[in-house]
Amino acid sequence: MQRSWRQRFHLPAVIGTIPMILVAVGVFVIGIGFSVLWSFTSSKLFPTYDFVGLAQYRRLWADSRWLVSVNNIWFFGLMSISCNMVFGYLLAVFMDQRIRQEDLFRSIFLYPFAMSLIVTGLVWQWVLDPNLGLQAAMRNLGWSSFSFAPLVDANTAIYALVVAGIWQGSGVTMAILLAGLRGVDEEIWKAARVDGIPTWRTHLSIVAPMMKGAFATAFVLQCVGVVRVYDLVIAMTGGGPGIATSMPAVYVIQLITVRQNVGQGMAAATMMLLPVLVVLGFSGLVLWRRNRRQGARV
Amino acid sequence: MAQNGTSVSIQDLSLNFGAVSVLKTLNLDVAEGEFVVLLGPSGCGKSTLLNCVAGLLDISEGRIFIKGKNVTWEEPKDRGIGMVFQSYALYPQMTVEKNLSFGLRVAGLPKEEIAKRIARAAEILQIEPLLQRKPSALSGGQRQRVAIGRALVRDVDVFLFDEPLSNLDAKLRSELRVEIKLLHRKLQNTMIYVTHDQIEAMTLADRIAVMKGGVIQQLDAPQTIYNRPVNRFVAGFLGSPAMNFIDGRLEKDKGDWYFIVEDVRIPLATYAFEKEPVPGPAVFGMRPEHVAFNSGTGWPFTADANVEVVEPMGSDTLVWLKLGKQNFTVRVTSERTPRNADAVSIGFDPMRASLFDAETGNRL
Numbered sequence: 001m002q003r004s005w006r007q008r009f010h011l012p013a014v015i016g017t018i019p020m021i022l023v024a025v026g027v028f029v030i031g032i033g034f035s036v037l038w039s040f041t042s043s044k045l046f047p048t049y050d051f052v053g054l055a056q057y058r059r060l061w062a063d064s065r066w067l068v069s070v071n072n073i074w075f076f077g078l079m080s081i082s083c084n085m086v087f088g089y090l091l092a093v094f095m096d097q098r099i100r101q102e103d104l105f106r107s108i109f110l111y112p113f114a115m116s117l118i119v120t121g122l123v124w125q126w127v128l129d130p131n132l133g134l135q136a137a138m139r140n141l142g143w144s145s146f147s148f149a150p151l152v153d154a155n156t157a158i159y160a161l162v163v164a165g166i167w168q169g170s171g172v173t174m175a176i177l178l179a180g181l182r183g184v185d186e187e188i189w190k191a192a193r194v195d196g197i198p199t200w201r202t203h204l205s206i207v208a209p210m211m212k213g214a215f216a217t218a219f220v221l222q223c224v225g226v227v228r229v230y231d232l233v234i235a236m237t238g239g240g241p242g243i244a245t246s247m248p249a250v251y252v253i254q255l256i257t258v259r260q261n262v263g264q265g266m267a268a269a270t271m272m273l274l275p276v277l278v279v280l281g282f283s284g285l286v287l288w289r290r291n292r293r294q295g296a297r298v
Numbered sequence: 299m300a301q302n303g304t305s306v307s308i309q310d311l312s313l314n315f316g317a318v319s320v321l322k323t324l325n326l327d328v329a330e331g332e333f334v335v336l337l338g339p340s341g342c343g344k345s346t347l348l349n350c351v352a353g354l355l356d357i358s359e360g361r362i363f364i365k366g367k368n369v370t371w372e373e374p375k376d377r378g379i380g381m382v383f384q385s386y387a388l389y390p391q392m393t394v395e396k397n398l399s400f401g402l403r404v405a406g407l408p409k410e411e412i413a414k415r416i417a418r419a420a421e422i423l424q425i426e427p428l429l430q431r432k433p434s435a436l437s438g439g440q441r442q443r444v445a446i447g448r449a450l451v452r453d454v455d456v457f458l459f460d461e462p463l464s465n466l467d468a469k470l471r472s473e474l475r476v477e478i479k480l481l482h483r484k485l486q487n488t489m490i491y492v493t494h495d496q497i498e499a500m501t502l503a504d505r506i507a508v509m510k511g512g513v514i515q516q517l518d519a520p521q522t523i524y525n526r527p528v529n530r531f532v533a534g535f536l537g538s539p540a541m542n543f544i545d546g547r548l549e550k551d552k553g554d555w556y557f558i559v560e561d562v563r564i565p566l567a568t569y570a571f572e573k574e575p576v577p578g579p580a581v582f583g584m585r586p587e588h589v590a591f592n593s594g595t596g597w598p599f600t601a602d603a604n605v606e607v608v609e610p611m612g613s614d615t616l617v618w619l620k621l622g623k624q625n626f627t628v629r630v631t632s633e634r635t636p637r638n639a640d641a642v643s644i645g646f647d648p649m650r651a652s653l654f655d656a657e658t659g660n661r662l
Contacts (some may be wrong), residue, residue, distance in 0.1 A: 012466070088607075173636065185385050187383040187385045187386075187387035188385070188387050188389070190349075190352075190354050190381070190383065190387065191381070191383060191387035191388075191389075191448070192389075192453075193353075193354060193374045193375070194352060194354070194374045194375065194379065194380065194381045195375065195400065195401030195404070195448070195452070195653035196373070196374070196375025196376075196401055196402065196404060196405055197401060197404050201404060205389075205400070206389045206391070206392075209390075210390055251529060
């Protein structure tokens with residue numbers, strides 16, 4: 001049955017969503033379109049329309065700074081997401097033991113997430129700064145040979161970022177997984193106990209598979225956080241020492257603002273967009289196929 | 299029924315949650331092969347008691363024996379019990395076969411043994427065609443059958459059922475009720491079954507334990523509980539439509555006892571008192587189906603009354619009338635349904651009545 005335009009688009013609803021539609025189309029679609037467009041030009045300080053084909057991309061992938069950034073994001077992403085998931089799940093299991101003061105603990109664990117990454121980064125930078133933080137404190141206590149300054153060493157700075165990322169992200173992972181855990185019927189636990197299945201096995205084989213949705217949500221949130229990680233890096237290391245902790249987002253901003261190379265910056269931004277588009281397309285395909293199969297069944 | 303020896307013995311069991319006492323020094327012996335139903339309203343502690351027997355709750359005091367072995371502090375899996383839950387509690391990501399075999403595989407049983415047990419359970423419950431399906435692809439009745447199968451493959455002596463039919467619709471419920479009864483006859487296992495449904499209790503049980511407030515009120519065969527309830531709570535909880543209760547008093551006149559309410563005098567010559575009664579306030583209970591309707595004067599007690607409301611229920615009809623100033627219901631076969639405001643006569647034999655102390659509610 002074909003419904004009329006008026007029925008399908010309720011006027012007040014359309015008017016109400018117009019600002020949001022304008023912002024979404026204006027900022028995201030048009031903005032992204034120009035980014036892609038300029039990535040094919042030789043723009044320097046200001047955008048131009050002098051098209052040079054894929055030259056910017058070739059230069060980008062020859063730039064060691066970009067290669068380091070890509071390496072870093074993989075390392076940072078894999079480390080922080082996997083640790084976040086494990087820590088988040090363990091915390092959720094801990095919270096699920098009917099502990100006292102649960103609300104208090106939940107607030108404490110969620111608190112880092114509520115703070116700006118700039119603040120998180122700054123706090124961690126102070127703690128890890130050799131002249132202000134942990135090292136200085138230990139030396140003042142009399143342990144003069146104590147040395148702990150991960151941020152100033154190119155080999156260890158990325159680990160400090162990972163730790164800060166975990167500190168910031170595991171709380172929200174816990175909150176999502178805790179909700180999933182609470183959704184599991186208590187009788188499942190009882191049945192597993194009567195069946196003589198050890199607790200860890202029940203978690204692994206029965207409960208975790210039942211929480212697929214919660215895991216997926218937490219995972220997507222973490223991924224989004226990783227792809228756009230910028231302020232944490234800026235606040236803690238500024239991409240340094242040297243280029244040791246540079247990330248794609250940091251690289252893009254620096255190219256555009258500091259090195260005044262809009263064309264190549266846009267090329268890098270487009271490269272960041274690519275994996276997101278691939279994932280979106282893939283999940284859209286899965287959803288479409290599932291809908292079609294259900295439609296065929298009905 | 300094979301009544302050789304005790305299968306489950308609960309001795310002086312108490313359970314407290316903080317200051318709240320949920321079960322109070324409870325004693326219950328279940329014979330081998332017996333089907334005992336724990337019946338009671340919500341919050342009476344019946345499910346809690348079952349969880350204690352299963353070992354899912356730690357008890358505060360007392361002891362639990364299963365097959366003569368003290369299992370008070372044993373893990374559930376070592377107690378020799380299988381349990382079936384209201385929500386079925388199947389593992390949703392596993393096929394039916396995996397659901398049945400998971401516990402056995404974790405316990406490290408040999409493959410052939412597992413296959414043998416699953417084949418047997420599947421045959422008994424007729425779920426062979428479902429073995430490769432996931433629980434989400436099963437109907438409620440099928441899921442509950444699988445849940446019973448999971449208890450079956452454990453090869454245990456005692457089956458515990460925690461309101462297993464409550465999530466099913468009325469038709470399926472009556473079907474599965476019969477199936478559980480057949481299963482019990484086939485397996486001859488001890489079964490303890492928790493329900494709030496009196497029909498389930500009456501039809502399934504060898505003995506019913508009616509519970510209220512963490513205490514077993516009466517433990518007896520279904521017919522005994524129905525016909526000779528020990529107190530007013532049991533009398534009112536069983537039976538649908540509910541028993542008629544009339545507040546009045548007992549009096550002795552020329553050596554015979556009468557129950558008197560306003561101008562109605564019910565002679566109690568045929569009533570079997572538990573002990574020698576004393577005059578005073580009492581409650582007279584009479585089941586609606588034990589009252590004769592328009593059937594002459596050959597009854598120890600007869601009275602005339604006016605019909606107030608008629609409730610046809612298909613198989614029979616419930617007639618509300620006034621006996622003196624008291625509401626009184628009578629169950630009538632549907633062919634003899636009267637009309638509103640008809641003048642009718644009723645009669646009954648007080649032998650089938652139940653008299654209760656007005657204060658304590660205990661049977662007189």
